[in-house]
Amino acid sequence: METVDSLDAPRLLPLGDAAWTVEFGARIDPALHGRVLGLLAAVERVRREEAFAGIVDLVPTFRSLTVCYDPRRCDGERLGESLLSLARTAGAVRRDGRRWRLPVCFDDDFAPDLDDLAQTRGLTREAVIERLLGTTFRVYMIGFMPGFPYMGGLPEALEMPRLKSPRKSVPARSLAVAGAMCAVYPWESPGGWRLLGRTPVPLFSVRDEDSPSLLSSGDQVNWRAVGRDEFTELEAAGQAGRLPRDSLLAEGNER
Numbered sequence: 152m153e154t155v156d157s158l159d160a161p162r163l164l165p166l167g168d169a170a171w172t173v174e175f176g177a178r179i180d181p182a183l184h185g186r187v188l189g190l191l192a193a194v195e196r197v198r199r200e201e202a203f204a205g206i207v208d209l210v211p212t213f214r215s216l217t218v219c220y221d222p223r224r225c226d227g228e229r230l231g232e233s234l235l236s237l238a239r240t241a242g243a244v245r246r247d248g249r250r251w252r253l254p255v256c257f258d259d260d261f262a263p264d265l266d267d268l269a270q271t272r273g274l275t276r277e278a279v280i281e282r283l284l285g286t287t288f289r290v291y292m293i294g295f296m297p298g299f300p301y302m303g304g305l306p307e308a309l310e311m312p313r314l315k316s317p318r319k320s321v322p323a324r325s326l327a328v329a330g331a332m333c334a335v336y337p338w339e340s341p342g343g344w345r346l347l348g349r350t351p352v353p354l355f356s357v358r359d360e361d362s363p364s365l366l367s368s369g370d371q372v373n374w375r376a377v378g379r380d381e382f383t384e385l386e387a388a389g390q391a392g393r394l395p396r397d398s399l400l401a402e403g404n405e406r
Contacts, residue, residue, distance in 0.1 A: 159183075161190075161238035163231050169222050171231045173238045174215040179303045179331055183214055184291055185243030188369075190216050193241040194234070202233045211368060213291035213301065248290070248369035250401040253352055255283075255326050255374045256382040261349035268311055268328075268345055282306050283326075283347065283374055288333050290370040298337035298355030298364040302372060305333045317343030324350050326374070351377075351386035352399060358392050365396065373401065 159176040166172050175186045191211050197203050205225025210217040216238075220230055257265065257280055269279045288302035295301075305328055313329045318341060321327070325336045327344035336342060337354035354365050366372065377385070388394040 161186075161235060163235045163238075165231075166217060169227070170217055170219040171227075171234055172215050172217045173234055175238070176214055179213050179291065181245070181289065181303075182243065185245050186238075186241070187211050187214065187216050188244040188246050189241040190234075190238050192244050193237050194218065197237070202229055205230065211292060212294070213303065246369035248367055248371070250371045250373075251366070251399055252373050252375055252401045253350055253399055254377040254381065254385055255348040255350045256377050256379060257348045258379055258382075261322075261325070262347050264314075264345040265347045268309065268347065271311065272308055274308065279309060279347070280376065282309055284376060286373075288372045288374075290366050290368055290372065292368055293364055293366065296336075296338055296340060298366070300334055300354070300366040300370075300372075302333040303331065305331050307331075311345050313343040314345065317341055321346065322349065324352065324354065326350060348374075349382075350374075351382045351389055352394065353389045356392075359396070365399075371401075 162174045164172040164174055173190060176183050188211065191209060194203065194206070194209060194216070198206055202225070205220040205222070206218055207221050208219040210219070218234055220227065265279060266276055269276045286304055286306055288304040290300045290302050292301045293299060309328060310331050311328060321336050321340055321342040323336060323339045325346045326348040327334050327336060327342070327346050329344040334344060335350060335354055352365065355363055356365070357363055385394060
Protein backbone atom coordinates (compact mmCIF):
# COMPACT_ATOMS: atom_id res chain seq x y z
CA MET A 152 0.00 0.00 0.00
CA GLU A 153 1.32 3.45 -0.85
CA THR A 154 1.85 5.83 2.04
CA VAL A 155 1.14 9.55 1.81
CA ASP A 156 4.88 10.26 1.76
CA SER A 157 5.44 7.88 -1.16
CA LEU A 158 2.86 9.49 -3.44
CA ASP A 159 4.04 11.78 -6.22
CA ALA A 160 3.55 15.44 -5.35
CA PRO A 161 1.01 17.07 -7.70
CA ARG A 162 2.41 19.54 -10.23
CA LEU A 163 0.64 22.64 -11.53
CA LEU A 164 1.27 23.25 -15.24
CA PRO A 165 -0.04 26.19 -17.32
CA LEU A 166 -1.95 25.27 -20.48
CA GLY A 167 -2.20 28.42 -22.55
CA ASP A 168 -3.59 31.49 -20.83
CA ALA A 169 -6.94 30.07 -19.73
CA ALA A 170 -6.29 26.60 -18.30
CA TRP A 171 -4.29 24.79 -15.64
CA THR A 172 -3.28 21.13 -15.64
CA VAL A 173 -2.75 19.41 -12.29
CA GLU A 174 -0.54 16.38 -12.93
CA PHE A 175 -0.15 13.56 -10.42
CA GLY A 176 2.48 11.42 -12.16
CA ALA A 177 3.35 9.58 -15.35
CA ARG A 178 2.10 6.08 -14.64
CA ILE A 179 -1.01 4.31 -15.87
CA ASP A 180 -2.53 2.68 -12.79
CA PRO A 181 -5.77 2.76 -10.78
CA ALA A 182 -4.20 4.43 -7.71
CA LEU A 183 -2.98 7.45 -9.68
CA HIS A 184 -6.26 7.67 -11.59
CA GLY A 185 -8.07 7.63 -8.25
CA ARG A 186 -6.25 10.81 -7.25
CA VAL A 187 -7.36 12.46 -10.50
CA LEU A 188 -10.96 11.50 -9.75
CA GLY A 189 -10.53 12.68 -6.16
CA LEU A 190 -9.52 16.14 -7.34
CA LEU A 191 -12.29 16.15 -9.94
CA ALA A 192 -14.87 15.44 -7.23
CA ALA A 193 -13.37 18.07 -4.94
CA VAL A 194 -13.43 20.76 -7.64
CA GLU A 195 -17.01 19.90 -8.56
CA ARG A 196 -17.98 20.46 -4.91
CA VAL A 197 -16.45 23.94 -4.70
CA ARG A 198 -17.18 25.34 -8.17
CA ARG A 199 -19.64 27.88 -6.78
CA GLU A 200 -17.08 29.38 -4.42
CA GLU A 201 -15.54 32.68 -5.51
CA ALA A 202 -12.03 31.30 -6.13
CA PHE A 203 -13.41 28.64 -8.50
CA ALA A 204 -16.33 30.52 -10.07
CA GLY A 205 -14.56 31.10 -13.39
CA ILE A 206 -14.16 27.39 -14.21
CA VAL A 207 -15.82 26.48 -17.52
CA ASP A 208 -14.66 22.89 -18.10
CA LEU A 209 -12.93 19.96 -16.38
CA VAL A 210 -11.00 17.38 -18.41
CA PRO A 211 -9.74 14.32 -16.48
CA THR A 212 -7.13 11.95 -17.95
CA PHE A 213 -5.45 8.86 -16.50
CA ARG A 214 -2.82 10.99 -14.73
CA SER A 215 -4.00 14.62 -14.66
CA LEU A 216 -6.91 17.03 -14.47
CA THR A 217 -7.08 20.03 -16.79
CA VAL A 218 -9.18 22.94 -15.56
CA CYS A 219 -10.29 25.46 -18.17
CA TYR A 220 -11.42 28.87 -16.91
CA ASP A 221 -12.66 32.24 -18.09
CA PRO A 222 -9.90 34.78 -17.22
CA ARG A 223 -12.50 37.56 -17.22
CA ARG A 224 -14.33 35.92 -14.33
CA CYS A 225 -11.51 34.93 -12.00
CA ASP A 226 -7.89 35.50 -11.04
CA GLY A 227 -5.95 32.79 -12.88
CA GLU A 228 -2.99 32.82 -10.50
CA ARG A 229 -5.24 32.53 -7.48
CA LEU A 230 -7.19 29.71 -9.13
CA GLY A 231 -3.97 27.81 -9.81
CA GLU A 232 -2.83 28.13 -6.21
CA SER A 233 -6.24 26.97 -4.98
CA LEU A 234 -6.22 23.95 -7.32
CA LEU A 235 -2.77 22.86 -6.18
CA SER A 236 -3.78 23.19 -2.54
CA LEU A 237 -6.92 21.17 -3.20
CA ALA A 238 -4.92 18.50 -5.05
CA ARG A 239 -2.72 17.95 -2.00
CA THR A 240 -5.66 17.20 0.26
CA ALA A 241 -8.41 15.80 -1.97
CA GLY A 242 -7.42 12.16 -1.57
CA ALA A 243 -8.44 9.42 -3.98
CA VAL A 244 -11.80 8.29 -5.30
CA ARG A 245 -12.54 4.96 -6.92
CA ARG A 246 -15.26 5.37 -9.52
CA ASP A 247 -16.56 1.95 -10.48
CA GLY A 248 -18.70 2.40 -13.54
CA ARG A 249 -20.55 -0.13 -15.61
CA ARG A 250 -19.15 -3.53 -16.55
CA TRP A 251 -19.38 -4.39 -20.23
CA ARG A 252 -18.98 -7.62 -22.17
CA LEU A 253 -18.43 -6.51 -25.75
CA PRO A 254 -18.18 -8.67 -28.88
CA VAL A 255 -15.08 -8.61 -31.07
CA CYS A 256 -14.24 -10.48 -34.27
CA PHE A 257 -10.63 -11.55 -34.93
CA ASP A 258 -10.95 -12.45 -38.64
CA ASP A 259 -7.81 -11.69 -40.65
CA ASP A 260 -9.16 -8.63 -42.44
CA PHE A 261 -10.25 -7.15 -39.11
CA ALA A 262 -6.90 -7.89 -37.41
CA PRO A 263 -4.05 -6.96 -39.77
CA ASP A 264 -1.48 -6.65 -36.95
CA LEU A 265 -2.45 -9.70 -34.91
CA ASP A 266 -0.03 -12.16 -36.48
CA ASP A 267 2.85 -9.68 -36.38
CA LEU A 268 2.27 -8.98 -32.69
CA ALA A 269 2.10 -12.69 -31.95
CA GLN A 270 5.34 -13.41 -33.79
CA THR A 271 7.17 -10.45 -32.23
CA ARG A 272 6.11 -11.44 -28.71
CA GLY A 273 6.81 -15.15 -29.25
CA LEU A 274 3.17 -16.18 -28.96
CA THR A 275 0.67 -17.99 -31.12
CA ARG A 276 -2.25 -16.11 -32.61
CA GLU A 277 -4.57 -18.12 -30.34
CA ALA A 278 -2.52 -17.17 -27.25
CA VAL A 279 -2.82 -13.47 -28.04
CA ILE A 280 -6.58 -13.78 -28.42
CA GLU A 281 -6.81 -15.81 -25.20
CA ARG A 282 -5.00 -13.09 -23.26
CA LEU A 283 -7.22 -10.37 -24.68
CA LEU A 284 -10.36 -12.29 -23.80
CA GLY A 285 -9.07 -13.07 -20.30
CA THR A 286 -8.29 -9.45 -19.41
CA THR A 287 -10.55 -6.92 -17.72
CA PHE A 288 -9.74 -3.51 -19.17
CA ARG A 289 -10.44 -0.30 -17.26
CA VAL A 290 -11.49 2.89 -19.05
CA TYR A 291 -9.33 5.76 -17.85
CA MET A 292 -10.47 8.52 -20.16
CA ILE A 293 -12.34 9.38 -23.35
CA GLY A 294 -10.32 11.46 -25.79
CA PHE A 295 -8.70 11.98 -29.21
CA MET A 296 -12.15 11.81 -30.81
CA PRO A 297 -15.73 11.43 -29.47
CA GLY A 298 -16.16 8.05 -27.81
CA PHE A 299 -12.49 6.94 -28.07
CA PRO A 300 -11.73 5.01 -24.84
CA TYR A 301 -8.20 4.83 -23.45
CA MET A 302 -8.15 1.56 -21.51
CA GLY A 303 -5.49 0.23 -19.16
CA GLY A 304 -4.83 -3.36 -18.14
CA LEU A 305 -3.19 -4.69 -21.30
CA PRO A 306 -1.02 -7.69 -20.34
CA GLU A 307 2.69 -6.86 -20.53
CA ALA A 308 3.16 -9.77 -22.95
CA LEU A 309 1.03 -7.92 -25.53
CA GLU A 310 2.64 -4.50 -25.28
CA MET A 311 3.87 -3.10 -28.60
CA PRO A 312 4.94 0.39 -29.76
CA ARG A 313 2.90 2.33 -32.27
CA LEU A 314 3.53 1.68 -35.94
CA LYS A 315 6.49 3.63 -37.34
CA SER A 316 4.26 4.82 -40.19
CA PRO A 317 0.64 5.43 -39.11
CA ARG A 318 -2.15 4.26 -41.38
CA LYS A 319 -3.97 6.95 -43.33
CA SER A 320 -7.25 5.20 -42.57
CA VAL A 321 -8.18 2.94 -39.66
CA PRO A 322 -11.64 1.33 -40.02
CA ALA A 323 -14.28 2.38 -37.52
CA ARG A 324 -14.65 0.17 -34.43
CA SER A 325 -11.17 -1.35 -34.72
CA LEU A 326 -9.79 -2.85 -31.51
CA ALA A 327 -6.22 -1.60 -31.14
CA VAL A 328 -3.25 -1.59 -28.77
CA ALA A 329 -0.22 0.68 -28.32
CA GLY A 330 2.26 0.60 -25.46
CA ALA A 331 0.37 -0.49 -22.37
CA MET A 332 -2.99 0.80 -23.62
CA CYS A 333 -5.98 -0.70 -25.42
CA ALA A 334 -8.56 1.30 -27.35
CA VAL A 335 -11.28 1.20 -30.00
CA TYR A 336 -11.49 3.68 -32.88
CA PRO A 337 -15.15 4.83 -32.90
CA TRP A 338 -14.79 6.42 -36.34
CA GLU A 339 -12.69 5.87 -39.44
CA SER A 340 -9.57 7.97 -39.01
CA PRO A 341 -5.78 7.99 -39.38
CA GLY A 342 -3.97 6.11 -36.63
CA GLY A 343 -0.82 4.26 -35.66
CA TRP A 344 -2.09 1.74 -33.11
CA ARG A 345 -1.85 -2.02 -33.78
CA LEU A 346 -5.16 -3.42 -35.03
CA LEU A 347 -6.13 -6.75 -33.45
CA GLY A 348 -9.84 -7.08 -34.19
CA ARG A 349 -13.10 -5.22 -34.70
CA THR A 350 -16.26 -4.82 -32.67
CA PRO A 351 -19.70 -4.45 -34.28
CA VAL A 352 -20.83 -2.19 -31.43
CA PRO A 353 -21.14 1.59 -32.02
CA LEU A 354 -18.94 3.42 -29.50
CA PHE A 355 -20.73 6.73 -30.02
CA SER A 356 -24.34 7.44 -30.97
CA VAL A 357 -26.23 10.72 -31.17
CA ARG A 358 -29.41 8.71 -30.55
CA ASP A 359 -28.38 8.59 -26.87
CA GLU A 360 -28.58 12.29 -26.09
CA ASP A 361 -27.85 11.89 -22.38
CA SER A 362 -24.79 9.68 -22.91
CA PRO A 363 -23.68 9.54 -26.56
CA SER A 364 -20.41 7.78 -25.65
CA LEU A 365 -20.98 4.11 -24.86
CA LEU A 366 -18.05 3.97 -22.42
CA SER A 367 -17.00 6.41 -19.73
CA SER A 368 -14.19 6.80 -17.22
CA GLY A 369 -14.32 4.06 -14.58
CA ASP A 370 -16.10 1.50 -16.77
CA GLN A 371 -14.68 -2.00 -17.12
CA VAL A 372 -14.60 -3.95 -20.38
CA ASN A 373 -14.26 -7.65 -21.11
CA TRP A 374 -14.19 -8.93 -24.69
CA ARG A 375 -15.93 -11.99 -26.08
CA ALA A 376 -15.02 -13.49 -29.44
CA VAL A 377 -17.69 -13.72 -32.15
CA GLY A 378 -17.65 -15.20 -35.65
CA ARG A 379 -18.36 -13.32 -38.85
CA ASP A 380 -22.07 -14.18 -38.97
CA GLU A 381 -22.76 -12.85 -35.48
CA PHE A 382 -20.58 -9.83 -36.17
CA THR A 383 -22.59 -8.96 -39.28
CA GLU A 384 -25.89 -9.43 -37.45
CA LEU A 385 -24.85 -7.23 -34.52
CA GLU A 386 -23.34 -4.61 -36.82
CA ALA A 387 -26.61 -4.28 -38.73
CA ALA A 388 -28.57 -4.02 -35.48
CA GLY A 389 -26.22 -1.34 -34.16
CA GLN A 390 -26.40 0.75 -37.31
CA ALA A 391 -30.20 0.54 -37.26
CA GLY A 392 -30.40 1.52 -33.59
CA ARG A 393 -31.73 -1.93 -32.63
CA LEU A 394 -28.87 -2.97 -30.32
CA PRO A 395 -29.90 -2.02 -26.76
CA ARG A 396 -26.94 -0.95 -24.67
CA ASP A 397 -28.25 -2.91 -21.69
CA SER A 398 -27.78 -6.11 -23.70
CA LEU A 399 -24.03 -5.46 -23.71
CA LEU A 400 -23.67 -5.18 -19.95
CA ALA A 401 -22.01 -8.01 -18.05
CA GLU A 402 -24.33 -10.45 -16.31
CA GLY A 403 -25.42 -9.19 -12.90
CA ASN A 404 -24.29 -5.64 -13.61
CA GLU A 405 -26.56 -2.89 -12.32
CA ARG A 406 -26.66 0.50 -13.97
